Amino acid sequence: AIARLAAGKIVAIKGIGGFHLACDAGNPAAVATLRARKHRPAKPLAVMLPTATGLPAAAAALMGSPAAPIVLIAKAQVSG
Numbered sequence: 001a002i003a004r005l006a007a008g009k010i011v012a013i014k015g016i017g018g019f020h021l022a023c024d025a026g027n028p029a030a031v032a033t034l035r036a037r038k039h040r041p042a043k044p045l046a047v048m049l050p051t052a053t054g055l056p057a058a059a060a061a062l063m064g065s066p067a068a069p070i071v072l073i074a075k076a077q078v079s080g
Helices: 002-006 028-038 057-063
Strands: 011-015 018-022
Touching: 018 028
Parallel strands: none
Antiparallel strands: 011 018
16 A cells, blocks of 8 residues: 555545545645545545644644644554
8 A cells, every 4th residue: 555655546445434545645646636536626635644743833733723623643552
């Protein structure tokens, strides 16, 4: 999946309620293809990042805002 994402492809990720389509958000052609396939020419898409490091200050501030549509939480540590 990582190689396909790096190559600009769209991958399907199995979730609890079905499949999620994903692409490299830094690849405009891949994002355009994903938007066309999902029939979402303007509606915002979710972006997943491993950390908020490197985000512009304004974007990082929005992540903690009450208006934020998606809340990020740290991955839980699961013990044996």
